Amino acid sequence: MSGARASWRRRFQLWLIGRLRSSRVWPAGLADKRTDLDRLGQRLPASVMVFFGSSVDALYQLRPWLPALSNLNEMHPVSLVFRDSRVAGQVRAESGLDCITLSTYGQLDQILSVSDVKLALYVNPDPINFESLRFTSLIHVYLGHGDSDKGVSVSNQVKAYDYCFLAGQAAIDRTSSSVMAYDAVARSVLIGQPQLDAPPVTGHPDPARPTILYAPTWEGSQPSVSYGSAITHGHEVVTTLKDAYRVIYRPHPLSGVADAEYGQADAALREIADRVDTDVTLEQSFADADLLITDVSAVTLNWLPTGKPVMVTESTAPKPPSPLMQALPLLSADADVAAAVRLHLETDPTADARRTMIEHYLGDTTPGVATARFIQACTSLIEQRDAQWAAQQAQGATGP
Incomplete structure (x- = not known):
């Protein structure tokens, strides 16, 4: 096959893949990786990045955090980075937060190189998080998507993050008793459960039976x-x-x-x-x-x-x-x-x-307390990051 014909065939393959990714037949469980091309090379307008590389199926893990992230955005601008434009579109419509879809690690590297993101947040342990965890100029925080007594709550993966924001003392005790070579007390910040700060809901009981x-x-x-x-x-x-x-x-x-x-x-x-x-x-x-x-x-x-x-x-x-x-x-x-x-x-x-x-x-389930603690914890870590990153730069660190 000639070089010209091979080149044409490759262009056609890429065009076809692009058409499929933008169509309704593209599986919901597979990220469509439709990059926001107009954002490439531009600075993220945020000091906090939420990295969510999962598909639409996992959106339930992020959605409960959106109110707290919207509150955080008022003090520290927040951008959410996705691999799937469908997820980005839904979150953008629901929250009004800045959302961007990037399809490759290289694109994330390019944007962070011209940005001043200080804090990265993660709501699940998806292995794709490591594409973001590579960056040394950020403090990386694992939020999770609800505390529980599941074995997955004490995964060894917690070691990949600088800190974990946890709801209550039970989570620290659980991690301390189960994860080796890890100082759960030093690496954990108790904030409560901001997801529970939702407005009160009126129940609709069945008048005839429980x-x-x-x-x-x-x-x-x-x-x-x-x-x-x-x-x-x-x-x-x-x-x-x-x-x-x-x-x-x-x-x-x-x-x-x-x-x-x-x-x-x-x-x-x-x-x-x-x-x-x-x-x-x-x-x-x-x-x-x-x-x-x-x-x-x-x-x-x-x-x-x-x-x-x-x-x-x-x-x-x-x-x-x-x-x-x-x-x-x-x-x-x-x-x-x-x-x-x-x-x-x-x-x-x-x-x-x-x-x-x-x-x-x-933790304290008084309405609003957990959200306030979440924002304060983020603020403290941003201040810590600025001081530590300045010291690293003085020693020759370049980032991102």
Whole structure:
């Protein structure tokens, strides 16, 4: 094949790929990498960068942070960097924050080289984060997307970040007991849970019967963190309760992504539940329910401030040491679901234990406190970064 023909063929391939990426047939789980070409070489108008290289499927991890990031933007300008223009478009429309799509590490390097970004934030442990973690002129902070007693909450990946912003003392204790060669106290900043600072929501109860919210997590990416109960508990929970109770099913956005059997179980539960909450906020689901059945997940902790009873399904996946999991009722796959629900609705025997653990797990849940602590923590680290980076530059560091 001649050079001219090979060149034409390559140009045609790139054109076709570009057309596919801009079409509706491009998979939602695959980043479209449609670069904002007009932004290349231009300075990011921000001192804080949120790096989110994941696809639309994982947007649920970022969305709860948007109100806190909008508040932070008032003091320290924030830009969000994406690999998928569809995610960027949704976040831009919802938040009004500066959003940019970059498709390669080289493009990120180019932009950071002409910018003065001081702080990088991450809401998930996606391996693509390492494209951003390479840069030495920034302080890198792992935010996560909700604290939980899942094994993934104590991943060795925390060592990649300069600091972790955590909700409560429980997270530090969990990390200290599980991660070797890591000073969790020195590398952690307690801020509470800014995601809980959402405005109050009015509940919509069923006047004829109590409401049970069943909100399982997904199957997980590997067996050691597979806490999802859709297969083991889901059908029994919904079919047993739906006559005496209104049953709301709130599926996890990633159900079935790693295991098709979970996807089939999810589809079946959607057919038989009284209500399926996919386009309803978590706060609304909480407000509408009288009792929660869930798995080991962040949903369990976020529910605590409601003061209402909760039951957690038993799984075979290992859990880090957890006083909460020792206190809460665990629902086995062969449990008498109806009797357990009736008992906890009528007497709520774990109410006192849950109440004493709210601050231990979530910090101060007074509305607005966690968001204020988040902004103050970012401000402190920006000041620390400026001082340390000036010292590094004096020794010859060039960045970015």
